[in-house]
Amino acid sequence: MSKNLRITNSKFIDQTSRISFKFDGKTLYGFKGDTLASALLANDIHLVGRSFKYHRPRGIMTCGSEEPNAIVQLGNDPSMTEPNTRATEIELYEGLEATSQNCWPSVNFDIGAINNFFSPFIPAAFYYKTFMWPASFWEKYEYFIRKSAGLGKSPTKPDRDIYDHRYLHCDVLIIGGGISGIIAAKTAAQNNLNTVLLEDKNNLGGTTIFQNNECFKINNSYSNEWLSKEIVSLNSLKNLTIKTRTTLAAYHSYNYLLARENLTDHLSLNEKKDKIRQRLWKIRAKKVIIATGAMERPLIFNNNDRPGIILSSSIKKYIDYYGVKCGQKISLFTNNDTAYETAISLSKSGVNVNSVIDIRDKSNSSIVKEAEKLGIKIHWKHTVVNTNGYKKIKSIELMKLSDDGTNVVGNKLNEECDCLGISGGWTPRVHLFTQSGGKLKFRDKDNVFLPTKSKSEQISIGSCNGDFELDDVIKNSNNLIKEFLNINSSDYENLEINCSREIDKKNIWLLPSDKPLGKTKPFLDFQNDSTAKDVKLALREGFKSIEHVKRYTTTGMGTDQGKLSNMHALGIIAETAEVKMGELGTTTFRPPYTPLTFGTIVGRNVGKFFDITRKTPIHDWHVEKKAEFENVGQWKRAWYYPKENETMHQAVQRESKAARDSAGILDASTLGKIDIQGTDSSEFLNRVYTNDWSKLEIGKCRYGLMLNEDGMVYDDGVTTRLGENHYLMTTTTGGAANVLSKMEDYLQTEWPELDVYFTSVTDHYGTVSICGPNSKKILSKVIPDLDLSDENFPHMSFKNAMIGKIRCRVMRISFTGEQSYEINVQSGYAKSLWEKCFDAGKEFNITPYGTETMHLLRAEKGFIIAGQDTDGTITPVDLQMDWIISKKKYDFVGKRSLYRTDTIREDRKQLVGLLTDDPNEVLEEGAQIVEDANKKPVEMLGHVTSSYFSPNLNKSIALAVVKSGKKLNGKKMIVPMKNKTIGVTITETVFLDKKNKRLNA
Amino acid sequence: MFLINCPYCGERDQSEFSSGGEAHIVRPKQPKELSDDQWAEFLFMRKNIKGVQFERWNHAHGCRKWFNMARDTSNDKIHAVYKMGEKPPIK
C-alpha cells in the first residue's frame, strides 16, 4: 500500500482537505471531490465485490451510473444502511462507511467462489432447470440458494431520513450538463425562456471539462478551457436554474418527468442531520432537450471481468479529473480512437503505457498520430485472448486477428500489466428518449441505436443523438436547438473547432480466442454473471425474442439493468440468429433510469401523513372516554368503550345489552349525507333506488337500496323528504363518495334534462343517535317543546326542531330495531349536543356504544351491511329483500339485470341466518359452509358474512350466504375449521323481535 | 402522465381526473324490450382498440364535470376533448 497513485494535476480535487472513511472495516483516506471509487483506486483497492452467481472477484469498472461491479453496502445503522449503491457515484464524505456485498465471510476469502470452479455446470437457467425438479425438493434447495445469494442487506428499521416532493414548471428542461447541454441552456435562457438544467454529477461539463488535449480546440483554446468559461457565463443568466446532483429518473408522456435531487448524501454525518436528504421533482416542461451523452462499451473477450479491467474512458477520468492512477503498467485494448486520448493522458501524467491493442488494421486520425509521436506502442489487428490474475489482473495474452476477424492466428504474446483499459465504442444514452415513447433507429456505421424524430416536444442533442466528434456535437446541437426553440442565431455560430476525427471503424461483438468458446468466460453481464455462451445456449434452445433471452439468461436483469453490455447481447443474438440488429429491436428501458430509494418515492407521505384521517366533531369526547377506534375508510370511528379492564368482548356485550334494556348513544356523524334539491328530485330517486319514491310525503323517511346496472347491491341508506323538492340522502360511511359520483355520472351523462342538484353535506352535520326503550324520555328532556307522541312523530318520520337557539333535524329511524332518534345539527354544535343527550340520559344509564355493538344489534335484527353481507355479486332477491323492488316502476338502475338468466337462477348464493348447535360457539366471519365433508371434492356452499354472540338472545348468531339458501330453512350444515367441525342450522335472517314490536315500545 | 384540457377548467394534471371507460354508450330507453344478449351488449361489451378510442373522463378533483375525450391508445395522444352530448369532433 506504499504506492503513490495520486498525482497533483487536478483542479477538481482539493488535496488540502483530507477525508477519512472506512471500507470493509479498514480506515482509509481520500480528498474532497473524490468518489468512493476514486478514493479506493488511489489506495490501490480494485477488488470491491463478488459476482452474483460464480462469486468471481470483481473490481471497479467504470466511473458512473452504469457501474455493474462496485456496488456496496453504505452505512451499518439498521435504519439508515443502504444496499446496492454504486461506489462510482458516492461522493466521499467524512465518516463514510462502506462494505462489500455478495461475499461471505469476506471479499478476499469467499466461500461462494467455489461456484466459480463448478461453473461449467452452471449454464443459463441452471437454477430453473435443476432446482425445480423434483418440485418437492425446492424448499431444501432454496435454503442453500438464499443463503449464498443476494445483493446487500435491506435496512431493518424505519428510515429516519426526511424526503420531499416538489412541483416544477418550465419552458425548457435540459437533461445533462455536458457540452451540448450547456450550449442548450445558455441559448434557451438568453432567449427569455424559463430554463432548467439538470446534471446528475456535482458539477457541470461532462467529459469535455477534463479534455485537456492538443487535438481538441475551440477558438484556439483547449476544449476544457473554452467550456469552463462558458460555464462561468451561465451564472449571469436570470432565466436559468441549474440543479446539480439531480438525476432524471423517469420521462413520462406529455413531458412529465421525475427527477431526484440529492441534497445531503455528499455531506458528513454531522452536516446531514435534520436536513432533507433527497427531493423528488415532479416536472412539467413545455419543451425537453435530452443531452445525456454516451457511455463507453466494454469489449467481450475471455476472462474480461478481472479486477483491474476498467473502461478506457474511466481510466482517463480517474487520471485527468481525480488525479488517480488506476495502475502503473497499463495496457489499453480498443476498437476505436478514444482509447488513444487515454493513452496520451496517462503518458503525460507519467504512467507507463505498455501498449495499445487495437483490433483495427490501422487508424489515420490525428489523435493516433499524436500517440505514436509520444512513443506509445500499438498492436494493430490484435486481440486479447486471455487475462491472468485472480484478485487483480497480472498479465494479458494477445494474438493477431484473422482477416475476417472470426479467429486468431500466429504466436501468442504475453504482456504484464496491473490494469487493462478497454473500449468497445460508444452507446448513446437513449433510455430517456425511449421511456418517453420514442422509437429508435439503427446506424450500421458504428452500431448505435439513435432516437428518431419524437412526436412530443423534445429533441436529443450531442452524443446521445449519435454525434461523437467535437465539431459535430457543437454544430449539430446548435442547429437543432435553434430550430426547436425557434431562434435565429446564438452564441455558437462560426466557432473555429479543431478535433481529431475517427475514420477507421471496426466492430466484433464477441472477440475470438485461441480456445473454443466452451472453454472461455467472455462476460456480458458482469453483475449477473451471464456470458456470451449463455446467450448462445438460449438461442440454441429455441428462444428468439430478445426479451425472452434476457429473462432466460438474466442478462441485463441486475440493479444496473445491463446498461454496459446490452448492445453486445443484442449483437451476439443478431449474429447467431443471422438477423440484422435494426430488425431485432432493443429491450425496453423502463424507469427509473437509476434505482430510487423508496423514501424518495414516498416523500412526506409517511406515518400519519400516509393518508387523510377524518374525525367526527365528537371525536374528542370518545378519546376522553378511552374508546378504541376502528378505521372505516379514512374515518376514525369509536369501536367500543372498554371500562376498566374489560376485554373487547365484555365491553361489546355490556353495550349491546344496555342499548336494548334502557338506552344507548352512538356517534353516527360519519354516515354519508347528500343534499338533493330540484324539481326532478323525486324522479331522480325513482331512477336510482329500487323502490318507489313518488308518494313519499314531506316529513317522512324511507329506506332505499341502490344497485349497479348489473343488478348487484351497491349501497343503502335512509332518505328523508325535507320539502317538496328537497331530500336528504344518507349512505354508508364508506360508500358516500362513490354514491355521489355515481349519481353525478347518471345526471350529467344519461339524464341531463333532469333538474336536480347534489351537494355533499357529510362534514356539515354531526349526527347523534339515541336508541333503546328510554330514548323517547331522554329526547323529551333535550327537546321539551317537541311532541314525541307516536301519532305526531311516528317511526320513519322527521321533524325540524330547536334546541335553545340551535336548529336541528330529528329523524325517527332505526338501525338497531329499537325505538331510535337521530339528531342532526351543524358540526360545530355536535359535541355539545352529544354531551347534553348524555347528561339527560344519565338517570337511564345511557351507554355510549361503538361500531361493533351497532353491527351486533343490527345483526340480531337481520339488517344487512352493504359491503359486509354483500360483495358485489348479491342481488336484492339474493338478500330475500324482494319487497324493496318496485313492481310498478318500468325501469330503475339495475332492474333489467334482475331477470337475466343468471340472476334468476334459483341456486344462487342467498342470505340466510345460521345458528350453531352449541349456542356458545361463535363462527368466524369468512368460514366456509359445507353440507357433506366426505364427498370429494368438498363442495363449498357458501360462507359466513356476519357473526356475533348475542347477549340479548344469549346465543351465537350469524348471517351467511348459501347456495339455494332460501329453500334450506331448518337444514343442518357444517362449518369445518382447522381443528374442529362446527354443526349449524340454517334459519331465517331475523333473530330478534320478528314482529318489530320494539320500534314502538 | 397526461395533461388534460378540461373543457370547463383548462389544462390540468391527469391526477385530478378519473377515467370512466368507453364513451357514447347510451343507456337503453326501453330495457324491458331487450333480450338478454342485447342487454349484455350494453352492460358488458367494451371496445379495447389500438388507435383512437373515445372515452369518458371526469374532472373528479376539479369541477366534477364529465366530458369526452378522443385518445389514441397506441401513443396516448389526446386528439380532442368535448362536452357530454356533443358529437366527436374527429372520426
Ligand SMILES: [Zn+2]
Ligand atoms: Zn374541470
